[in-house]
Amino acid sequence: MFHKHKILIILFITLLGGLVIRAQEVRVANDSSAPARQDTVSVPKDTVKLTPDSLQIKTDTLMAKDTVRKKKNSLDAVVTYQAKDSILMTAGNWAYLFGEGNVKYRQIELQSEVIEMNMDSSLVFAKFGLDSIGEEFGYPLFKDGEQQYESKTMRYNFGTKKGYITDVITQQGEGFVTAGRTKKMANNDMFMMGGKYTTCDDHDHPHFYLQLSKAKVRPKKNIVTGPAYLVIEDVPLPLAIPFGFFPFSESYSSGIIMPTFGDEMDRGFFLRDGGYYFALSDYVDLALTGEIYTKGSWGLSARSAYRKRYKYSGNFNASLLTTILGDKVVPKEYSKSKDFKITWTHSQDAKANPYRSFSASVNFATSSYDRNQLTNIYNQNSTSNTKGSSVSLSQRFPNSPFSLSATMNVNQRSRDASISVTLPDVSVTMSRIYPFKRKHAVGSEKWFEKISMSYSGYLRNSIDTKESKLMKSSLVKDWRNGMQHNIPVSATFTFLKYINISPSFNYTERWYTSKVMQAWNETSNRLMPSDTIYGFNRVYNYNASLSASTTMYGFYKPLPFLGNKVEMIRHRFEPSISLSAAPDFGDPRYGFYESYTYMDEDGEMYTNTYSPYANQIFGPAPQGKQGSLSFSINNNVEMKIRSDEDSTGFKKISLIDKLSLAMSYNMAADSFKWSDMSVGLRLKFSKSYTLNLNAMFDTYTYDEKGRKVNVPRWEAGKGFGRLRSTGTNFSYTLNNDTFSKLFGGGKTDETNKDGSQQGTGEEGELADGMNPETDAQPAEGGRLREKKKELGEFDADGYQANKVPWSLAFSYGMNLGYGDFNPNTLEYKYKLTHNLSFNGNIQPTKNWRFNFNATYDFDTKKIAYMNCSVTRDLHCWQMSGSFIPIGPYKSYTFTIAVSSSLLKDLKYNQSSSYREGQQWY
Template sequence: MSTLALLSIVILMKYRLLIIFILSFLGGTSLYSQRAVAPGDSIPGAVSETAQQDSTALADSTAHKKQGLDAVVTYSAADSIVMTAGNWAYLFGDGNVKYQQIELTAENIEMNMDSSLVFAKFGLDSIGQEFGYPLFKDGGEEYESKTMRYNFGTKKGYITDVITQQGEGYVTAGRTKKMDNDVLNMVGGKYTTCDEHEHPHFYIQMTKAKVRPKKNIVTGPVYLVFEDVPLYPLGLPFCFFPFSTTYSSGIIMPTFGDENARGFFLRDGGYYFALSDYIDLALTGEIYTKGSWGLAARSSYRKRYRFSGNFDASYLVTRLGDKGLPDYSLAKDFKIRWTHTQDPKANPYQNFSASVNFSTSSYDRNNTNSLFNMDATQNTKGSSVNFTQRFPNNPFTLSATMNINQRSSDSSISVTLPDISVTMSRIFPFKRKHAVGAERWYEKISMSYTGYLRNSIDTKENLLFKSNIIKDWKNAMQHQIPVSATFSVLKYLNISPSFNYTERWYTSKTEQEYDLQQKRMVARDTTYGFYRVYNFDASVSASTTLYGFYKPLPFLGDKVQMIRHRFEPSVSLSIAPDFGSSRFGFFKDYTFRDEYGQNQTVTYSPFDGQMFGVPSRGKQGLVSFSVNNNIEMKIRTDKDSTGVRKISLIDKLSLGMNYNMAADSFKWSDLTVGLRLKFSKSYTLNLNMVFDTYTYGYDETTGRPYKIDKMRWNSGKGIGRLRTTGTSFSYTFNNETFNKLFGGGKSKSDSQNNSSGTGTEDGLNPEEDGTSEDGQKSGGRLLGKKKEAGETDADGYLVSKIPWSLSFNYGLNLNYGTFNPKKMEYNYKLTHSLSFNGNIQPTKNWRFNFNATYDFDTKKISYMTCNITRDLHCWQMTASFIPVGPYKSYSFSIAVSSSLLKDLKLDKRSNYRDGQQWY
């Protein structure tokens, strides 16, 4: 072809495009080329649009009238746009077509300029790898496929190898027809929660299905495929998958299994009620073939900036053994758990909170839903509900509490309802409102008030609701009024006098008599009425603070700058009358004739056992001595010649002792010593010690030791003998522990700086901007091979880490044990307690953890649990077992990780009752 001929063809093509543009403008078409990403390669153009559909693509959309589109269609391409004589536009390299809220992106796009048809497909690189899969967006929905043919006029399309995310799962299909109402009709579809879309580990094969995006999926016959192995026996004639963007009501599928003791069961099945945006409710039940059954209700509620909480109630009927045989037992138990927390911003003056954990004593032993029930080993439980009201610009605070304490070992229960306290914070009643001049001495006098009103009972669980509110319940009220002041004398001495008054109101008193058979005082008669029991005391204390400084001699160097000793001595005197005197009437003398015919007199109080006790007998003239010590040292740091660092040598060393001048005997108290040492910021040693200051004798007749009114220092045995002490400490070893000790590891900051990707020069990870190593755009696409990401160092090598930790807690207590008549001293009894736990992650997907308790008396591990977890990508494998102790058992489960298919699992477990031996 000659040059002239080529020039003529080019001129004709230009005029052709001009003619098309004019016709398009006159015809009102909206097809218009907005932009071309690669300048010079794009050829803008527009043609008249018809509504006639491509019969080869969509057989049901033919013979329509020609009509224009409702909006502008814009298109672009990163590489080039080629227009042909057949009114086809070819977009190469990241092509993009937009129409209203519809957007189509693909590596290759073919667009008919005379119709509303568009065809998209993937591209191939130099080695035959697929990339640039078509991505179709319609509002909030996205569909990714290998090929797609779509009609903008009818909004219908034909898709091959489509993939879309619905809820927590993914839907794929070989052939799909998209309808104008966004419904997808599929043949040979798959539903899975595995994100390995092209080769999932498992999926539900759907012979045919209708997908309503964000609503549901309705299928024909389905069956499960696991690792490419079809499980035809696990098929269903149809299936329904609902989706919802908000929480809604629905059925809770039960789990099934069997136990030797209670038989086959269906458990934890019921219905979930989405009551409102603030509260929900789940009603579940369980039933066993041997007669046991149970019901449960769980609810969570939350209102932002107001309150939040959880409520859990259950009722359980347990039948064990065969009726009519000795091993038959029937237990009816219930449990209530309730936690309520009020947001501090809701009301600064009012607060309501609850922490209820109440259950019958046998509930936790019969509730075996979990592998090991920690509550079954708890001997005590506590529940409380508290309401507090503070008044603005007022010193008074009102608090009401309900407390329930249980002891499972003997089914005893202690209930306090109500427990009301009224507190008045400290006030200065004599302080002038408009003070002029210096503060007067009486203006320093302060007082406060605390009042308690309690109603309680100690009984058994089965007798609680049969008790009498007057005869069985104890009720009382107590008032406490302390008055105090602090004065400075001689500038450095603080004098603090105080006066304390306590009054108790009781509604009953009990007269006692001596029982010769039991050889002790027993209750004889209880009288109900109003009784006042009071006591008061006065005291004065003096305290000051002394400082001592010591600078080491110069020839010892200047490393230690200064040593400081803070010494805080304190002495106080408190006096009180003898409230055991007959003029107060709080104590009585009872005279009886013993078995030997001798007259004996016993002093007792009719108010013994009452809620707030009784005043102490005997005069009190108590002198108390106490000292606190603190020793610190300042040393020069090596990093900075001018800087110093403070080190605590003895954080606190306290000693205290009392002397009762009014007592007839045993005037000295035990010596109490407290020691606190700070070894580091994370570890502090606390020791509280009590030293016995008296000697002992031994009664050969009764075989019992007794205390002698003779001080140890008078017998040459020192100031005192250690009676009791104890401490506990814990520590955790992990990867960083050895890095700090041996300096072989890098700090966290260094690790983070060196693990920012593959170590490119600009420090960026190629995948952070959506580009993979081969230059393809990832952008969160579903199709395509997934790259296994891993942490790398600055040189691009994969960082291999094995996180682990080992923690232990050790407790030590030293107390008096048995008495040694030869030495006339008590032998020591040492008790230990040790608990430890650990975890390790040898690989990215394997995890192992355990916790155990060691019993030093039996010299063996009393309790231990172990857990192994394996992340199988879209599945989760867990194994738990208790290898020792009375609760020896195991549990094994393989389940889908997604909560949507949580019932798709294999569960195998044993019951601790199966391993028990019955004699």
């Protein structure tokens, strides 16, 4: 009975010839008893359900008694397949999928334009399709978990998980691997013949690649190749390797850092930046590199980066360099120097600790390091005269007004190899408190409750010396140290509702461990140190002041015939006056000053005073009795005008943001009671540009030798004051949008997040008619092989925008002050000093970029320094060059290298040294 049914089924299928099912999904079950999932598309009632073994029909009772053994199915999960165009089933248990076919089995997925499936053997074959003009499309895309491969043809067995692939493309790390013939194993390893490895994404014709005779690819692990040679622009080069190993890893791993080869005129051929990389943990790494030159120079470097999320992050670099120039045979030309450099940056996450913070910014190097280090002579580090380093720690105490901070500061001046170190610099501060304020106040506030006080204390230890003498200095004799305490007490009261009265008292005390006694030296005819006395020394001073201030407003309404554009002009006037008093701490009863007697050139005897604490870190107490009357005036002028955009609205314009004047009169002084007059002006031209001008005016006259005379200028008929010094500095940047903003004009295109500009048309379509929702994304399965289409940038009208981005920034500083004295006019001549620095960049095309920065020396009237750089994006290559065209560091460097960091050693480098341009006499 069983055999009769089987014969009838075969005849039925043969007569029918084939069953075509369009636009539907069919599921293949591994078990004949598994129910078929209901189709999302309605099908005729006579639709046949398929299994891998046979077509299933209703069986009779004799089938259960059949002793014939069924064939065991090798698949243990459901295989689903679908096609956009059609699915064709044949009598030989073959299924043909046309039009974006898709087959899924567990985590394995195969997409292709044409797919052939065998229902009995679990075999599947995929290939591309041809359009009406013979162009290939719809290449097979195979996915197995996170791995995916693209090819032209693929034969795969779902049971054994093995396959045969032609013209495969797969991405491994930053590169791509292609091969003519590939055999895929069950463990996902691939054996390739005629393969290519490249980082260029133009897979059909890469700009460069390594031709691999044969290779084994272990996805996400490594590639092992046989003999390989380099090919650039389809031209084989005589650069070959007997074997290759390309490791891939998604986590940190230790490994060798390949060195860079080059040559330099003074130090010879070199290997540099080679060493070993240590992946110590997930939080910290370490790279040890070195450099060696054929003429004896060498160097070692260690760099490390560390990071702990929500805690801290930082970088640490340390370098040691020994530079040998010349030959020992010629002692005058031979030199040997040892240099080192340490850089360290550390930042703490704000969420790590709300009360404690630690930060570091260290940039310490010997004065000749930047001149000898090859990588630094092409930037401004080689011409920088100063370097600064600081490490700070701060601690706030909860529910307490006290806070503590400690800092280490190091400043270097490479011009004379001097160094200033402050270690430690500790400060303790107490925020303002109201000691007499009641905790449970009843009634109005008492006058004494307004009294407030605060405290600040400083402990400092510093030294100014040469780099070579720093480690040999004595902490007691050479370092300056001391401690200062400052306690201000103040209060504010209101008088007659509009006047603020503020009395204050300030006490300052200094602690020193030594004092330097001095005496007049008749041989050198000057005051010189004679003895240093060690011990605890206490120096203090105090002063009191009383100030009064108020604010007045003035309004001006323009006359009607001037128009109604200006609504109102407002003038804010803030006068203040203060009285301060302090005793003379140079009086002998305080003991803070000593007297000495000397004879001048004419034989006359003079007595003068000095302070033994003059060179201490916080200085001495002020000398001279004080009873000063000071006043200051601040002005602000604003104009309220009607807005052009809104007829009912107004906007404010600042005419004079601030105009200030300050001066004082010391009633307790014997002479020179008037101080210089200070004037400040601030003008706001726009939100981004503000002009600040500050000036000091001299109020006294001078004698024939240029010494100040106790005769005010207004008593000598020379006016109220003469400009002593003034200065300002400003910077401005010009770019593409500068002139459009100044002169008005057209619309600006909307800027995308990546900085590009894209015009849009109606209904969300791009300017070239493409719909971003349907056309922007390429069809899945052809991502790697499809040609890249660069749309470019378009304006709002749909035309391609050929913009040339550029910018030019400059910074100018000017200072005017006293210079040489003119005995004829009894006035000092003016001396003008100014400086100018500028930088800019331009991008004439998408791939070209030019940058430069320079400084101009007004004394020599020429450009003191200029550094230029040019870069060119060559798709998968990067070409860059930098040069210093003028100055003592005239030199250049040129590099062309692969953009990928994986093949960073595949490059060509050519450079010159600034020493080659120097002329020796």
